[in-house]
Amino acid sequence: MITAKFYDIQGFSVHDGPGIRLTCFMKGCPLRCAWCHSPESQAFPTExxxxxxxxxxxxxxxxxxxxxxxxxxxxxxxxxxxxxxxxxxxxxxxxxxxxxxxxxxxxxxxxxxxCGTDWTVDDLLERILRERPFFESSGGGVTFSGGEVLSQPEFLLEILKRCKNENIHTAVDTTGFAPWSVIEPILPYTDLFLYDLKNIDSDLHKAGTGVPNELILENARKIADAGGKMMIRIPTMPGYNDSVEAFDKLGAFIKSLGNAVETVQLLPYHTLGKVKWERLGRAAPPFETEAPSDELMNARKTQLEGFGLNVIIH
Ligand code: SF4
Ligand code: SF4
Incomplete structure (x- = not known):
């Protein structure tokens, strides 16, 4: 029986895709973002x-x-x-x-x-189906988030298939850092990808997350070419990825993905996750900066809108 470890199952989410959603947060991630707001999601085992x-x-x-x-x-x-x-x-x-x-x-x-509970596909599906009335009244569905859900592809594919079989809208929140052989099979069962672009510069991406971004950009293009739909998410961090030049490159890249991108969501950096590092007995996150101002967020939103993109600030 396939199981996967989740660190939270959160009802009434309204920012992880359309309508009211159940967001299932899987444990385990191949990235090590220096600003991570959910450090409990990084390791695969229960902690x-x-x-x-x-x-x-x-x-x-x-x-x-x-x-x-x-x-x-x-x-x-x-x-x-x-x-x-x-x-x-x-x-x-x-x-x-x-x-x-x-x-x-x-x-x-x-x-x-x-932190970390094992779920079988059957049990998780049963939990998801309990929310059906909310999904139906709001146009919502289930979002699989993490951590990195593509790190446990067998479970993800199975639960996505079962959800689509029940006519539930599905979203996959991902860093995009996985082999194409993992992403391709889930395409028919994923209505929307919430796709992170943390830095358009590969060296800076590696410095901030531990991995370069070539595979991530390539997978975004392949999803677009294959007809997948995406909400691009950009965590916006002063001093790391907030420059005019960086957003010009980002805008051009996202624009090149065409109609696959329904929305771009800007996520302003915050420090609310810092206490979670303490709970795990870890030192403070390696990267800390100030929260971006409203002026900065609005300026970057306007900049991306200049590429004809539909942009929202989280
Ligand atoms: S502190 Fe001791 S009892 Fe608690 S989880 Fe660790 S080993 Fe187990
Ligand atoms: S001493 Fe504190 S942490 Fe330990 S069992 Fe009691 S309440 Fe819990």
């Missing part, structure tokens, strides 16, 4: 997270210290609780942690929790 704000302190609880078979949990920093009491938090030694989940099971406060 331990610690949400400090929920911990009631080892004085009142401390159950996780006893639960860990590897001695990975110790007393950590002191903190003043919301009630004004001095409490001692825990710290997790990530080198000793095997992500076994025993501490999360013991933590009634849900300060410790595991």
């Amino acid at each position: 331990l997270n610690f949400m400090e704000v929920k911990c009631v302190g080892v004085e009142a609880c401390g159950r996780c210290l006893d639960a860990c078979p590897n001695g990975a949990i110790a007393k950590g920093a002191a903190k003043t609780s919301p009630k004004g009491e001095e409490i001692t938090l825990i710290s997790v030694d990530r080198d000793k942690c095997t992500d076994c989940g025993a501490c999360a099971d013991a933590c009634y406060a849900k300060a410790l929790y595991m």
